[in-house]
Amino acid sequence: MRSTLPPSLFAAGRTIRRLRAEIEAATGRTLGSPRAVGAAAVVWGADGVPARMLRLARRPVLTVAPGPLLSPYDTVATGFSSLRLLFADEPVGGAEEAGIHHFDPWSRMPIGRDACAERVAWLRARFAENDRRVVYVGVSRWKRPALDAFATGPAGPPIHTMTVEAAVSAGRRHGGRVLAWATRAPEALEAACGQAGLPLARVEDGFLRSVGLGASLRPGASIVVDDRGIYYDPRRGSRLSHILAETDFAADLVARARTLREAIVARRLSKYNVGLTPGGDDWPADRRIVLVPGQVEDDASVRLGSPHVRSNRELLRAARARHPDGFLLYKPHPDVEAGFRPGAIARPEALALADRIVSGLSIVDLLDRVHHVETMTSLAGFEALIRGLSVATHGRPFYAGWGLTEDLAPGAARGRRLALDELVAGALILYPRYLDPVAMKPCTPEQLLDRLTAARKAAPRTALSLSRAGRIAMRARYILANPIVRALRVRRGVGKPGRG
Helix, strand or coil: CCCCCCCCEEECCHHHHHCHHHHHHHHCCCECCCCCCCCEEEEECCCCHHHHHHHHCCCCEEEEEECCCCCCCCECCCECCEEEEEECCEECCCCCECCEEEECCCCCCECCHHHHHHHHHHHHHHHHHCCCCEEEECCCHHHHHHHHHHHCECCECCEEECCHHHHHHHHHHHCCEEEEEHHHCCCCHHHHHHHHCCCEEEEEECCCCCCCCHHHCCCCCEEEEECCCCCCCCCCCCHHHHHHHHCCCCHHHHHHHHHHHHHHHHHCCCCCCCCECCCCCCCCCCCCEEEEECCCCCCHHHHHHCCCCCCHHHHHHHHHHHCCCCEEEEECCHHHHCCCCCCCCCHHHHHCCCCEECCCECHHHHHCCCCEEEECCCHHHHHHHCCCCEEEECCCCCCCCCCCCEECCCCCCCCCCCCHHHHHHHHHHHCEEEEECCCCEEECHHHHHHHHHHHHHHCCCCCCCCCHHHHHHHHHHHHHHHHHHHHHHHHHCCCCCCCC
């Protein structure tokens, strides 16, 4: 028997309010005021104190509880994949099972049982992959909620440490594996993990990250976990270079990569998704327009991956020498432009080499207007490639050496040629892990595109997706706090004095 609900419902308790969307979708009722005539209270759990007290007061009660089909990531905060609804101890609705309602684990919208079971199985598989307790090293506090969602598994939530000794001790105690934020990994960590028999991998942001900069403390929605090296350090093989060199890319994977690439281009997405729309009405129509993206000069990808051209000045000089008649656009890196990181060039000096400085502008909008990109190791080169532009690399980024770029650094050749969508399959599907930043559950890259699109539409259209007050606060952080942080890192064996 299925019970008929009264026309009015109201939420009794915080849990019900947090599950409001699911309950309203399941019942077809809007949760309103408890003063409505005949209103039924919606409570969490049939045997809890609120349910018992309301029954004693002779108030009609709708009880809500978890259903039988749940993912390991389901919580009150992130939503449940299924819920059981009972009114007067009788089931309420549920097309396939009396009283059981199924929901998409990410959007929290109603779906059928079979579709729900498929999604839950996918999430269970992601959870099961973390079969050893994860011990993080060097992860900033503001990054931890997202990183924790990636690493929680059957062995429990991850443990955070900041030193070699603490990481090795926790790893031994829990039989775990160590994941170190790549740029904050203590130099002695690899040897210590080897001696202790602990697996070690490095973690970094993925290539589709957020709406807003990491420097402005916007957490990333994708990461890479690399047990061989890290993608920006060509001195040793990385998991990504291994994937690109060894994978036999199946036709269905390449087709998926092509669809993903086309969606990224159509939705005008990039790694950070910040910047204003360029004017460019006075750019010449009869000259080759060359974009020169600046980089953070102490960035590891520049220090380790660009052997000869290692500063923004040198890059501009090289680009001008290679394109004497080109119309050069110099785009400062957003972190440098905001004053957060080193690499600034005085405006007169930059304009002695470039025709325009395109500050605060969207990289996607710029790529629509240019013919060619000249870079050291910037991800802008990869973003240009997937948009069909020619790219010259003065360093050895992960996307160079596969026959898709003009490689100017020695030793860039990889010994294999890849099609563009094979590169995309490796870099955007096989290598990274993705997180729905709203549901806080692992997701596919295609699902993340939906979230990034929605977040960009809602974000202020500014150079950095950061308010004026936020920029002031971040400048203070980088000027005042960072020297202290760097000194502490040196004491922990992360980097060396005088390095960023």
